[in-house]
Amino acid sequence: MNITCPQCGFGRTVNEEKLPPKAVMATCPKCRHRFKFREITPSDAGEQPSEPTLDSAPAAPADQDASNQPEDQARPEPPRHDQAQPPAPSQDEDLWSELAALKEEDDEDSYAEHHPEPSLPLWEKVDSGYPRAFAQTFLDVLARPKAFFSAMPVGCGILKPLLFFLIIIEAVALSQAVWQLLGIIPPSMLTEDLGRSLQAALVLVLYPLEVCLFLFLDTAINHFFLRLFKADTKGFEGTFRAEAYSAAPMLLMIVPYIGLPLAMIGVVVYKFLGLRHVHGATSKQVLAVLVLPMLLAMTVAIVLTLLTGGA
Numbered sequence: 001m002n003i004t005c006p007q008c009g010f011g012r013t014v015n016e017e018k019l020p021p022k023a024v025m026a027t028c029p030k031c032r033h034r035f036k037f038r039e040i041t042p043s044d045a046g047e048q049p050s051e052p053t054l055d056s057a058p059a060a061p062a063d064q065d066a067s068n069q070p071e072d073q074a075r076p077e078p079p080r081h082d083q084a085q086p087p088a089p090s091q092d093e094d095l096w097s098e099l100a101a102l103k104e105e106d107d108e109d110s111y112a113e114h115h116p117e118p119s120l121p122l123w124e125k126v127d128s129g130y131p132r133a134f135a136q137t138f139l140d141v142l143a144r145p146k147a148f149f150s151a152m153p154v155g156c157g158i159l160k161p162l163l164f165f166l167i168i169i170e171a172v173a174l175s176q177a178v179w180q181l182l183g184i185i186p187p188s189m190l191t192e193d194l195g196r197s198l199q200a201a202l203v204l205v206l207y208p209l210e211v212c213l214f215l216f217l218d219t220a221i222n223h224f225f226l227r228l229f230k231a232d233t234k235g236f237e238g239t240f241r242a243e244a245y246s247a248a249p250m251l252l253m254i255v256p257y258i259g260l261p262l263a264m265i266g267v268v269v270y271k272f273l274g275l276r277h278v279h280g281a282t283s284k285q286v287l288a289v290l291v292l293p294m295l296l297a298m299t300v301a302i303v304l305t306l307l308t309g310g311a
Helices: 093-112 132-144 147-151 161-182 196-228 235-245 247-255 259-279 283-310
Strands: 002-006 012-014 025-027 035-037
Touching: 132 147, 132 161, 132 247, 147 235, 147 259, 161 196, 161 235, 161 247, 196 235, 196 259, 196 283, 235 259, 247 259, 259 283
Parallel strands: none
Antiparallel strands: 002 012, 025 035
8 A cells, every 4th residue: 555645745655454454544754744544444443333322311210219229220321422532542653653664674674685794705715625615606706796796895805806816817728728739729929939838838827917917907997987987985996806706707718719709798797797786886887987998998999090090
């Protein structure tokens, strides 16, 4: 049931089953206007037998002295209309108490939903059993990104998130080295003139370094735009944590050729979720943070191409 004050428009939707069955009047807690919010039928309220009145009571014989009647046969005196009746109990107290209770429950549920208890990822909690902790954290990122990033605390440093990122990158580098040794994928431009064994060894070193440099640069750029749009609530560490853990889909790059585009799409999606829920930002703010740097980079690239072509 939606109960709305006709005076000021204040209203709230409540469960009708939880309201007192005879409550029909309400006093708006905002403007104190009293109004009727529903009608109840006699069957809802229950029929009450009418009280006997002076007009309907049979008259006693004139020659009979009422004082001589036994006490147990004495007729009780009917209530007089001019006597003050006790005020009827207010019908709105239970209603607005119920509304207040419902509001408190809703506020608690809303706060618990949007402000979960901060919790470190399992990868950062354990002192042993790192393979299992890494696998569990990896699955938590992919399966429950909203809960994972919403509970992300700050103040614990960036070392563990960086190690999580490096493990994924090293797994990708190792797979690329194997595919290069097998001749399935071509070597990079930096190592194409070297032997296959040396190419594979350099991939294991150069590729993680390149990607780590890109991680810090990308984090700095995104954090700048987060501050520009007033969406930064967890500082640089929060942004770095969001980006490091949102790199989990990069593990798809172990699959040659098709793994790269799938990984890039996955990283963008999870980075969006990570930045949004770590900082508590809106979708529009995070979209602007992710899109504007790409537009600026494309603009710079086009301008440089035109200048170089003109020269």
